[in-house]
Amino acid sequence: MTLSDAFDEPAFVPYLVAGDPDFGSSLSYVEALERGGADVIELGLPFSEPIAEGPTIQEGIVRALSAGMATERYFEFVERLDVDVPIVCMTYYNLIYQYTGTSGDAGGAAGERGPRPFVERAAGAGIAGLVVPDLPPEEASPLRAACDEFGLDLVFIVAPTTRGDRLDRMREQVSGYVYVQARLGTTGARDDVSEQTDASLERVGDWEVPKAVGFGIKTGEHAERIVAAGADGVIVGSALVDIVAEGVAEDRDPADVAAELAAKAEELKAGALAGAKQRTPPEHT
Amino acid sequence: MSSKTxxxxxxxxxxxxxxxxxPAIEELTDAYERYVLDNEDGFMDEFRRRMREFGGRPTPLQPAEQLSARYDTDVYLKREDLLHGGAHKLNNALGQVLLAKYMGKERIIAETGAGQHGTATAMAGAHLDMPCEIYMGETDIARQRPNVFRMRINGAEVTPVTTGRGTLKEAISETMRDWAKTVENTHYVIGSIVGPHPFPAMVRDFQALISEEARSQAQEAEGRLPDAVLACAGGGSNTMGAFHNFVDEESVDLYAVEAGGSSLSVDEEAGVAPNSASLSTGEEGVLHGARTRVLQDxxxxxxxxxSVSAGLDYAGVGPELAHLVDTGRVDAVNVDDDAALEAFHRLSQLEGVIPALETAHAFAYLEEHRGDLGESVVVNVSGRGDKDLETVIEETAERDLSIAPDMDLFREIGGGML
Known part of the structure; x- marks a missing residue:
């Protein structure tokens, strides 16, 4: 299944940090999300300077790094995952740029710097696409080329402030789906659904790729409203990382945390499906 | 991206x-090209006027008589420590806050490491009537308390950053997060020649007043250009400021003196480099919006x-400086914490100038390489050391430095300082 096919019905796209709070628990958490109805999973490869993240995800990243998550271990994590839905790797460009292969031995891609070895390894691990929050389209050509070579999609984030030429540059390079940022700021769950969402969706309305809206979604009701407004999917991160964080703070059994994640996923997926029913019939050609 | 830069x-x-x-970066690039490069609406004229009237420019190029005798070389001090606020940082802070005004922004935010950029931004904010919030790592807050007081006294809000080790790199990340939420009415006054374009070029242009003056002052004093210019390098703003107008003069050797810390080796397992020498030991990478040399695993x-000096304690460095090192135009060198502390005491005792610990690194290199640097050397005194007294007393007490004053003296008068 290609990444865009996952959006044939309104999609629920959860995000978790791989390895948060530890390798084993995290595996079970990601698998719980699929049980709860995830259509695509954005899996964060943690970077020490996550400038696009709010406090919730930032703390998840600190927990995962402290527990030993690292690039090669991340690929092993993806290979160990027992899920059928597409996995999208969300990380920062320096980790992609620095990756030189599994060892320093001669031969293979070892020693080669730049995006290609990372993308090759990601493809080998079964990853379907990449989202790189600190890589604007102006700097993205080498990564786009590597993704084309190995058959990965490259997702771009459209912000409420993105307009004009920048939209065109993104449209030329995006594949898989477009991540529509619902509001300004860093990631984090909020109680209201921004009016900026409507305006943002409108700007990418005629793009061929599915539109997934993220930033601030935390309930089934939010998901419903976003899909009713025309989104093809909802991306939810902080509300799920919050559940992981509470599990750590309260020292809960990982099985209970996984069950809560699955329940939350069901709520969000149900909201997305409910939202589709309220849509005004699309004016498709 | 813009056509001009x-x-x-x-x-x-x-x-x-x-x-x-x-979009904010593009708006800033446009403003940089119009106001800074093209002097639209007389922006640069107002900047230069305010740097004279408010900042106290030009700063002197002072012959250092004792050091000159000691090294048998003409040593000149470019006295940025005499700039308002006690460091070169005001050149950039005032330039950017003024630019924010021209752009119609209503609020400024800034990160600070040693607190020098934060205090300069707070002063410029008060001077130009702009509300100001400063992000500062909690470790730095603890070791630079006088600067926290100065920022607050100037009316700035100081927000502690508690992530990571609580130093400059975390403060930059946090300020970028604020900016991502508030770009529409807020300008981010970045403190060095780091970050995404146009910051590295723009900050360099504001700091280039240093070498513009030093160049003509050296001509006047000696009838020729110096053989070498030395400046300490963390992010690199005083460095590029001191170098910029000499870069095209091949006869002038340029030395960027980095903090060697306690060791140049790294502990990859712990993710710690006990130094801040990104030019000397870092690898190419992407940090805080730019591709540059970075300390990374x-x-x-x-x-x-x-670094013993908070202002040099940063895992990256300005991309222009990294490029000039790669092309061989700038020599990246480093000295360790001990040498910097000794140089701090030496300059204080010999010249009556108490330098910032950052600045002391440049003087430590001068001491170690006396005689190799030519007949006429300019050292950029990037800042004064008042902010570092507590650190210097603590760090000196832990070491056996031949040049240190009798540390018992501080126990008697310093009371709770130790």
Whole structure:
């Protein structure tokens, strides 16, 4: 299944940090999300300077790094995952740029710097696409080329402030789906659904790729409203990382945390499906 | 990207930032080109006037008589420590706050490491009536308390950053996060020649007043250009400011003196580099919006840096400086914490100038390489050392430095200082 096919019905796209709070628990958490109805999973490869993240995800990243998550271990994590839905790797460009292969031995891609070895390894691990929050389209050509070579999609984030030429540059390079940022700021769950969402969706309305809206979604009701407004999917991160964080703070059994994640996923997926029913019939050609 | 400036220094530089910031970066690039490069509405004239009237420019190029005798070389001090606020930082802070005014922004935010950039921004904010919030790592807050007081007294809000080790790199990340939420009415006054384009070029242009003056002052004093210019390098703003107008003069050797910390080796397991020598030991990478030299592990995770001097304690460096080092135009050198402390005491005792610990690194290199640097040497005194007294007394007490004053003296008068 290609990444865009996952959006044939309104999609629920959860995000978790791989390895948060530890390798084993995290595996079970990601698998719980699929049980709860995830259509695509954005899996964060943690970077020490996550400038696009709010406090919730930032703390998840600190927990995962402290527990030993690292690039090669991340690929092993993806290979160990027992899920059928597409996995999208969300990380920062320096980790992609620095990756030189599994060892320093001669031969293979070892020693080669730049995006290609990372993308090759990601493809080998079964990853379907990449989202790189600190890589604007102006700097993205080498990564786009590597993704084309190995058959990965490259997702771009459209912000409420993105307009004009920048939209065109993104449209030329995006594949898989477009991540529509619902509001300004860093990631984090909020109680209201921004009016900026409507305006943002409108700007990418005629793009061929599915539109997934993220930033601030935390309930089934939010998901419903976003899909009713025309989104093809909802991306939810902080509300799920919050559940992981509470599990750590309260020292809960990982099985209970996984069950809560699955329940939350069901709520969000149900909201997305409910939202589709309220849509005004699309004016498709 | 704009046609006038492409933001690249060889392979370095660029704009690696979250999409939400790109429109602000483009708006800033446009403002930089119009006001700074083209002097639209007389922006640069007002900047220069305010740097004279409010900042106290030009700063002197002072012959250092004792050091000159000691090294048998004409040593000149470019006295940025005499700039208002006690460091070169005001050149950039005032330039950017003024630019924010011209752009119609209503609020400024800034990160600070040693607190020098924060205090300069707070002063410029008060001077130009702009509300100001400063992000500062909690470790730095603890070791630079006088600067926290100065920022607050100037009316700035100081917000502690508690992530990571609580130093400059965390403060930059946090300020970028604020900016991502508030770009529409807020300008981010970055404190060095780091970050996405146009910051590295723009900050350099404001700091270039240093070498513009030093060049003509040296001509006047000696009838020729110096053989060498020395400046300490953390992010690199005083460095590029001191170098910029000499870069095209091949006869002038340029030395960027980095903090060697306690050791140049790294502990990859712990993610710690006990130094801040990104030019000397770092690898190419992407940090805080730019491709540059970075202290990082094999995966690309950014290391925790170290220096006895908070202002040099940063895992990256300006992309232009990294490029000038790669092309061989600038020599990247380093000295360790001990040598910097000794140089601090030496300059204080011999010349009556108490330098910032950052600045002391440049003087330590001068001491170690006396005689190799030519007949006429300019050292940029990037800041004064009042802010560092507590650190210096503590760090000196832990060491056996031949040049240190009798430390018992501080126990008697210092009371609780030790």
């Amino acid at each position: 492409d933001g690249k220094f060889g392979e370095y530089g660029g704009q690696y930032v979250p999409e939400a910031l790109m 094999g995966d690309g995770q950014i290391m925790e840096s170290h």
